[in-house]
Amino acid sequence: MEWGRTEVTETKQKTRFPDVPKEIILCILLELPIRYLLRFRCVSKRWRFLISVLSVQRRHVIVASHYYQPEFSLHCINDDGSIMEIPRPKPLQFAGCLRIGGLCNGLVLLNSSEDLFMWNPFTGYCKKVLLIEFLKQYSDSSIMDVSGLCYDSSTDDYKVVTQVRDGETGTACMVGSCRTKSWTKNCDPYYKKIESSTFVDEHLHWLVTESNIGEDPFSLVTNLIVCFVPQTNKFVKVPMPDCDGTREHTGILGLDKVGLIKVGLGVLNGCLSLSQCISKKYNDIEVLVMKQYGEKESWTRLFVIPEITLLYWKDKLVPLCCIKDMVLRFRLGPQIQAILAWGLNKKSQGVFPIPNGSRYIDSASRKYSFASQPLQRRGRVHGN
Amino acid sequence: MASSIENNNEKLTLKSSDGEEFLVEKHVALQSTLLQNMLDSDCSSADVIPLPKIDARTLALVLGYCKKHADASSSKQGELNSFDSEFLKDMDMGALFNLVLAANFMEIKGLLDIAAQKIADTIKDKPHQEVREIFHVENDYTPEEEAAVREENRWAFEGFP
Numbered sequence: 001m002e003w004g005r006t007e008v009t010e011t012k013q014k015t016r017f018p019d020v021p022k023e024i025i026l027c028i029l030l031e032l033p034i035r036y037l038l039r040f041r042c043v044s045k046r047w048r049f050l051i052s053v054l055s056v057q058r059r060h061v062i063v064a065s066h067y068y069q070p071e072f073s074l075h076c077i078n079d080d081g082s083i084m085e086i087p088r089p090k091p092l093q094f095a096g097c098l099r100i101g102g103l104c105n106g107l108v109l110l111n112s113s114e115d116l117f118m119w120n121p122f123t124g125y126c127k128k129v130l131l132i133e134f135l136k137q138y139s140d141s142s143i144m145d146v147s148g149l150c151y152d153s154s155t156d157d158y159k160v161v162t163q164v165r166d167g168e169t170g171t172a173c174m175v176g177s178c179r180t181k182s183w184t185k186n187c188d189p190y191y192k193k194i195e196s197s198t199f200v201d202e203h204l205h206w207l208v209t210e211s212n213i214g215e216d217p218f219s220l221v222t223n224l225i226v227c228f229v230p231q232t233n234k235f236v237k238v239p240m241p242d243c244d245g246t247r248e249h250t251g252i253l254g255l256d257k258v259g260l261i262k263v264g265l266g267v268l269n270g271c272l273s274l275s276q277c278i279s280k281k282y283n284d285i286e287v288l289v290m291k292q293y294g295e296k297e298s299w300t301r302l303f304v305i306p307e308i309t310l311l312y313w314k315d316k317l318v319p320l321c322c323i324k325d326m327v328l329r330f331r332l333g334p335q336i337q338a339i340l341a342w343g344l345n346k347k348s349q350g351v352f353p354i355p356n357g358s359r360y361i362d363s364a365s366r367k368y369s370f371a372s373q374p375l376q377r378r379g380r381v382h383g384n
Numbered sequence: 385m386a387s388s389i390e391n392n393n394e395k396l397t398l399k400s401s402d403g404e405e406f407l408v409e410k411h412v413a414l415q416s417t418l419l420q421n422m423l424d425s426d427c428s429s430a431d432v433i434p435l436p437k438i439d440a441r442t443l444a445l446v447l448g449y450c451k452k453h454a455d456a457s458s459s460k461q462g463e464l465n466s467f468d469s470e471f472l473k474d475m476d477m478g479a480l481f482n483l484v485l486a487a488n489f490m491e492i493k494g495l496l497d498i499a500a501q502k503i504a505d506t507i508k509d510k511p512h513q514e515v516r517e518i519f520h521v522e523n524d525y526t527p528e529e530e531a532a533v534r535e536e537n538r539w540a541f542e543g544f545p
Contacts, residue, residue: 017481019520024488031504038537042512042530044521
């Protein structure tokens with residue numbers, strides 16, 4: 001018998017369709033444009049959840065060049081590698097500079113000088129979520145850096161982590177809840193400076209310097225990953241990959257425990273990913289992922305990029321995303337900024353031009369978002 | 385039956401849920417990751433591989449797809465694409481559901497993708513109430529909650545009940 005359509009017998013499949021498991025529903029929903037997906041959030045609570053999960057599976061990357069409003073722009077990298085500009089948020093009452101404070105579930109936290117806005121770049125929806133003014137009621141601290149945005153599924157709340165001055169020389173961390181509109185003070189024993197966070201597995205991560213290194217002049221030579229747990233409002237250390245003793249780096253800080261120099265933290269295929277120098281000349285970069293979140297043994301080397309010259313010891317190489325067989329890495333230094341693509345198959349690299357040649361660039365591997373914005377629906381800043 | 389396929393390739397026999405047997409060339413079966421893994425781990429020594437979740441009608445369709453793709457793997461992509469779209473054309477929703485389940489079970493990624501795409505195309509213009517019925521989803525929203533979710537995404541509902 002020949003296999004083919006002709007074999008279809010006319011047994012009328014009666015109206016009850018078979019039950020399909022979750023992964024198939026996901027496959028089907030994945031094929032739908034955003035407009036339809038938004039509508040199907042109404043089907044059931046489970047579907048609403050599945051559709052929010054999809055936001056993690058679409059492979060679009062936002063590359064945001066940030067700082068000062070005129071240069072502010074957002075781009076996404078499509079699956080085919082093309083770069084496309086995304087419309088900016090409609091002119092709000094942004095005063096002065098506008099920066100990216102964090103990205104989470106595809107939502108962008110925008111930091112204007114007095115207010116924090118949450119913006120969904122794909123629907124254009126933008127609203128004010130927190131006032132920095134309120135922060136001053138809790139301490140006389142001034143804000144140094146808005147360090148990240150994370151989502152707490154237990155309370156369906158988005159939380160903003162900021163670093164503030166505390167007293168003469170100290171720093172502290174303030175956590176703002178977009179749901180309750182309140183700020184909580186948090187002392188964190190680990191960080192020196194927290195910036196450019198990475199949101200994975202409901203935790204917000206930073207590469208930091210262990211505080212017992214103290215006033216080391218090379219405080220930006222980071223050696224530890226800490227994460228903020230939004231459910232508990234606590235900071236926790238993340239298990240680091242074991243350093244192979246023979247490759248141990250003893251240079252800059254003169255401390256064994258420093259291990260290899262970490263040059264970037266990012267997300268690859270949904271896993272926390274770390275890049276680090278593995279040669280004495282700082283020019284071989286190893287990229288690892290933590291396959292099982294929180295398990296030290298699951299750190300796995302993905303690949304090594306040979307012969308990258310970090311011109312400056314503060315250079316960062318952040319694993320950005322995988323598109324087809326390429327891994328994009330974001331490179332940052334005072335002189336150089338570029339997105340490098342590393343071809344996994346060809347073992348070669350290329351450079352993505354960054355539009356606008358802006359002074360500072362932030363990036364996040366977050367895709368289409370169907371996440372709804374935090375509640376308190378009053379005060380929609382602009383319509384669509 | 386499949387004895388019309390005349391060559392020296394190894395063959396294996398698949399048995400559908402309703403008891404029909406299909407003789408398949410090995411290179412065709414390899415389109416399925418499930419069968420590939422079974423062959424690799426030498427489970428193939430069994431005479432007949434039962435596929436208890438797939439009926440004969442669906443299995444025939446699946447194998448038709450596999451054969452085309454196995455034979456054409458080095459030939460033109462365009463030809464395969466037009467085969468794919470022709471293959472699913474006019475297929476009713478019940479058959480599509482069976483196909484997508486079979487493709488998922490047998491781990492045939494290409495078929496899973498095109499069948500999911502076809503289902504997506506079919507449901508996308510349906511009101512969400514109808515989608516609920518198609519997928520047997522119980523509506524666990526209260527009317528107020530549903531109205532709130534709807535309100536959040538009002539623009540997507542233009543032209544829908």
